[in-house]
Amino acid sequence: MATTLTGQQIADAGLAGWVHLSDGLRTRVPTGGFAAGLALVDAIGAAAEQADHHPDIDLRWGHVDVRLWSHDADGVTQRDVELAGTVSRLAGExxxxxxxxxxxxxxxxxxxxxxxxxxPFWEAFLGYERRAGAPDEVRDPAGAHPPVWFQASGSDEPRQRWHLDVWVDPGQVRGRIDAAVAAGGRVVDDSQAPSFWVLADADGNRSCLCTWQDRQADG
Structure with missing residues (x-):
C-alpha cells in the first residue's frame, strides 16, 4: 500500500495551481470552450492509463476539474503528486x-x-456507506455529494443541529473571513487556527473554515 503524504509534504512539492483539500489534491483548468477541455481530458486519460492511476475528472464547457486521491491508501500519495505534475505539463502544452x-x-x-x-438512519436515508477507519461518518459511494459526519456534543449543552465544514486553500482563508465578517458575521473561535476557524452568522449559526495546516493526521 502506498504511503499517505502529510499536508506539509504535499505543500513542499510546489504544485502550482493545485490545492490540497479534505477530499484530495485538486485543480481547475480554464479552457475557454468544450473542445479544448475534451482534448485535455483525452490527454489526461492517456497519461492516467499509462501510469495506472486514475483521477476524477469533471468536464464543463469552460473548465476541467481534476481531483487526485489514492483510494488504496485513503489519502494523497506520491502517485497523486506525480500525476498532478503530469496534468500541469499537459495543460501547459x-x-x-x-x-x-x-x-x-x-x-x-x-x-x-x-x-x-x-x-444508521442517515446512512440508509442518503444511500451512503461507512468508510473503514471512519466510524463517525458516512459517504456517498460515487463521491458526488458531500460526506456527513457526526460530532459528539453534550446532551445538555446549547448546540445547533447542523454546521458546515468548508475546506479551502490556506491562501484563501483571510479573504473568506474578511468577506464573511463584512457580510455581518463574526469569528467565534480562532484558537485552532490554522487548522480551522469557527465563524457565525448574525443569528449565531456556526460553521468552520478548514485547511490542511497543523493537523495531526491528514485526511
Whole structure:
C-alpha cells in the first residue's frame, strides 16, 4: 500500500495551481470552450492509463476539474503528486494554466449527543456507506455529494443541529473571513487556527473554515 503524504509534504512539492483539500489534491483548468477541455481530458486519460492511476475528472464547457486521491491508501500519495505534475505539463502544452484558487470542498456535520443512534438512519436515508477507519461518518459511494459526519456534543449543552465544514486553500482563508465578517458575521473561535476557524452568522449559526495546516493526521 502506498504511503499517505502529510499536508506539509504535499505543500513542499510546489504544485502550482493545485490545492490540497479534505477530499484530495485538486485543480481547475480554464479552457475557454468544450473542445479544448475534451482534448485535455483525452490527454489526461492517456497519461492516467499509462501510469495506472486514475483521477476524477469533471468536464464543463469552460473548465476541467481534476481531483487526485489514492483510494488504496485513503489519502494523497506520491502517485497523486506525480500525476498532478503530469496534468500541469499537459495543460501547459495546450496553452492552459491550472488554477485551483477558487476550489473548496464542503462537509456536513451533525451535532449529536449519541451519534451511534442516528448515524444508521442517515446512512440508509442518503444511500451512503461507512468508510473503514471512519466510524463517525458516512459517504456517498460515487463521491458526488458531500460526506456527513457526526460530532459528539453534550446532551445538555446549547448546540445547533447542523454546521458546515468548508475546506479551502490556506491562501484563501483571510479573504473568506474578511468577506464573511463584512457580510455581518463574526469569528467565534480562532484558537485552532490554522487548522480551522469557527465563524457565525448574525443569528449565531456556526460553521468552520478548514485547511490542511497543523493537523495531526491528514485526511
Amino acid at each position: 495546450a496553452g492552459l494554466v491550472p488554477d485551483g484558487s477558487g476550489l473548496q470542498s464542503v462537509e456536513l456535520a451533525l451535532d449529536a449527543p449519541d451519534a451511534g443512534a442516528v448515524l
